[in-house]
Amino acid sequence: MSSAATTIKTEMPERSQSRIWKKLKGNKSAALGFILVLFFVGIAILAPVLPIADPAGTSWSAIRQAPSAAYWLGTDELGRDILSRMIWGAQASLLAGVVSVAIAVLIGVPFGLIAGYFGGWLDGIISRATDALLATPFLILAIALAAFLGPSLTNAMIAIGLSAMPIFVRLTRGQVLSVKTEDYVEGARAIGLSHTLIIVRYILPNVFAPILVQATLAIATAIIAEASLSFLGLGQQPPAPSWGSMLNVAKNFLSQAPWMAMWPGAAIFLVVLGFNLLGDGLRDALDPREN
Amino acid sequence: MYSYIGRRILITIPTLVLVSIFIFTLQKLLPGDPILVLAGEERDPEVIAFLREKYRLNEPIPIQYFYWVSAVLQGDFGISLRTNQPVLELIKEKLPVTIQLAVMAMIIAMVIGIPAGIISAIKKGTMIDYVANVVALSGLSIPNFWLGIMLILLVSVNLGWLPASGYRPLFEDPIKSIETMIMPAFVLGTALAATLMRHTRSAMLGVLKADYVRTARAKGLYESVVVLKHAFRNALLPIVTLSALLFGELLAGAVLTEQIFTIPGFGKLIVDAVFNRDYAVVQGVVLCTAVGFILMNLLADIAYLFLNPRLRDQV
Numbered sequence: 001m002s003s004a005a006t007t008i009k010t011e012m013p014e015r016s017q018s019r020i021w022k023k024l025k026g027n028k029s030a031a032l033g034f035i036l037v038l039f040f041v042g043i044a045i046l047a048p049v050l051p052i053a054d055p056a057g058t059s060w061s062a063i064r065q066a067p068s069a070a071y072w073l074g075t076d077e078l079g080r081d082i083l084s085r086m087i088w089g090a091q092a093s094l095l096a097g098v099v100s101v102a103i104a105v106l107i108g109v110p111f112g113l114i115a116g117y118f119g120g121w122l123d124g125i126i127s128r129a130t131d132a133l134l135a136t137p138f139l140i141l142a143i144a145l146a147a148f149l150g151p152s153l154t155n156a157m158i159a160i161g162l163s164a165m166p167i168f169v170r171l172t173r174g175q176v177l178s179v180k181t182e183d184y185v186e187g188a189r190a191i192g193l194s195h196t197l198i199i200v201r202y203i204l205p206n207v208f209a210p211i212l213v214q215a216t217l218a219i220a221t222a223i224i225a226e227a228s229l230s231f232l233g234l235g236q237q238p239p240a241p242s243w244g245s246m247l248n249v250a251k252n253f254l255s256q257a258p259w260m261a262m263w264p265g266a267a268i269f270l271v272v273l274g275f276n277l278l279g280d281g282l283r284d285a286l287d288p289r290e291n
Numbered sequence: 292m293y294s295y296i297g298r299r300i301l302i303t304i305p306t307l308v309l310v311s312i313f314i315f316t317l318q319k320l321l322p323g324d325p326i327l328v329l330a331g332e333e334r335d336p337e338v339i340a341f342l343r344e345k346y347r348l349n350e351p352i353p354i355q356y357f358y359w360v361s362a363v364l365q366g367d368f369g370i371s372l373r374t375n376q377p378v379l380e381l382i383k384e385k386l387p388v389t390i391q392l393a394v395m396a397m398i399i400a401m402v403i404g405i406p407a408g409i410i411s412a413i414k415k416g417t418m419i420d421y422v423a424n425v426v427a428l429s430g431l432s433i434p435n436f437w438l439g440i441m442l443i444l445l446v447s448v449n450l451g452w453l454p455a456s457g458y459r460p461l462f463e464d465p466i467k468s469i470e471t472m473i474m475p476a477f478v479l480g481t482a483l484a485a486t487l488m489r490h491t492r493s494a495m496l497g498v499l500k501a502d503y504v505r506t507a508r509a510k511g512l513y514e515s516v517v518v519l520k521h522a523f524r525n526a527l528l529p530i531v532t533l534s535a536l537l538f539g540e541l542l543a544g545a546v547l548t549e550q551i552f553t554i555p556g557f558g559k560l561i562v563d564a565v566f567n568r569d570y571a572v573v574q575g576v577v578l579c580t581a582v583g584f585i586l587m588n589l590l591a592d593i594a595y596l597f598l599n600p601r602l603r604d605q606v
Contacts, residue, residue, distance in 0.1 A: 128305050131306045132306050132310045132312075135581045135585045137540065138543060139546060139547075140542065140543050140561065147570075148573075228436065231547065232550065232565075247436065247440065261437070261440050261441070261444065262441075264437075265434060265437030268434050269429075269432055269434065269437065273432040276428055276431060277428065280428070
């Protein structure tokens with residue numbers, strides 16, 4: 001019985017996987033999102049080997065130079081090359097997006113699995129604690145946590161991750177509640193599998209899709225949150241480049257050097273748009289009603 | 292129905308207690324000993340002992356929490372280290388500014404988001420729908436502090452139409468007040484307009500398929516009557532509740548918007564407090580925001596019950 005069930009479970013996802021992939025490939029918006037994300041990930045990874053200026057290298061003879069052949073995106077108030085700072089800034093933004101969402105998923109999903117699977121008083125405590133954390137607006141919670149932890153990129157990532165975590169608890173719990181009454185879970189229980197094995201082997205794979213969609217969209221939110229914290233001076237600290245901190249400085253030179261503000265904001269917009277388009281596409285492709 | 296409202300209010304209490312524990316814990320996690328700061332450079336052991344006694348820091352943590360909650364319930368949120376003013380007074384002073392900004396932003400969001408959502412749903416699959424969706428997604432992806440900076444560059448620096456910063460109370464000089472607030476409200480409203488547009492579209496698409504809409508069309512009613520009177524009225528319910536839930540987003544967005552436009556509101560209060568390590572103010576603002584958000588959630592649930600007669604029969 002167990003092997004038959006396994007055969008069914010392994011064949012079905014393969015068929016639906018190819019259907020999901022086909023649907024995702026056919027979605028032009030998702031493809032555009034994927035290209036945008038790939039582009040920014042590519043430049044972030046290649047930053048150390050690209051032939052660009054030192055992002056922290058100041059030049060007193062090139063202060064606030066407009067975009068030109070020598071400085072494609074211009075220079076900042078200390079004569080640093082904006083293009084180089086943008087490319088290195090992509091590392092900070094993407095790292096913050098991915099790490100903070102990883103923190104949120106790694107803490108939130110296990111709590112959601114426990115709350116949904118075991119129910120009872122454990123569910124009560126976890127759910128009320130989640131409600132309490134969700135009661136504070138995301139950015140205000142992140143600002144408060146970053147303030148208490150101290151300003152740095154690592155602390156900003158922890159603050160954003162902890163602030164995003166309750167959404168994953170609630171989402172996973174809800175998904176587990178609908179999956180745990182399925183026949184294959186009842187079957188697994190009937191043959192005496194341990195709770196851990198049931199959760200890892202039968203429940204987690206079946207609640208994975210909505211978590212993946214939420215994680216993709218959460219990366220977009222986390223990138224904006226990191227930029228917001230860096231803009232406020234609570235994230236990446238100078239002289240290390242970050243799009244948010246570049247905007248923070250740029251707002252003081254709007255009339256003299258508007259290009260300083262244009263590029264970092266445009267980069268945040270494009271990478272966030274990329275993750276949002278990809279997340280929307282994934283949601284459509286993974287939605288059983290759409291399939 | 293009233294028993295449901297009672298139950299719903301009761302459920303709010305443990306959430307409020309947990310929020311207060313969480314905010315109290317934040318203070319306890321703070322690195323360093325605040326008493327050493329208060330004791331000054333000499334750090335006289337007798338003074339330190341006196342201060343510990345005065346602030347009840349020798350008591351066990353749960354007892355300290357109890358004293359803190361009792362004070363908060365009596366409106367004592369502590370004293371601002373920077374201004375020496377009671378935190379509650381500061382909050383009372385700054386909150387109306389942010390409420391004005393939030394209300395103006397919400398009006399802008401509704402004026403843009405709801406009609407765009409209706410049109411997008413009616414024209415589903417057309418170029419108009421596609422453009423509306425792209426604009427909405429862009430609205431959600433633009434960091435509002437960047438949009439603010441770009442608007443200052445265009446409208447204030449280049450065109451000189453509106454002031455880039457400053458604030459005038461509404462009742463002191465209404466025209467000047469709206470002049471200074473319209474740009475920040477637009478910045479704050481655009482992201483909400485995008486959210487509202489997407490929800491309105493989704494709600495309208497669900498309602499437009501309903502039998503009563505088909506019946507209304509079959510009766511030969513004008514399309515505008517079908518859409519506005521029969522479909523939109525029913526789609527409005529989730530939108531009204533969503534608007535209440537967007538309160539949290541408004542407050543979070545206000546933090547950055549107030550920073551860019553130098554508006555002396557609630558958001559600027561928390562940022563200034565963070566940089567001045569004025570933790571009593573940070574705690575007070577976070578607590579007020581959380582309580583406000585919980586109450587808005589509660590009101591949204593109750594409003595939904597009043598607006599939807601079918602739900603009233605179920606609970």
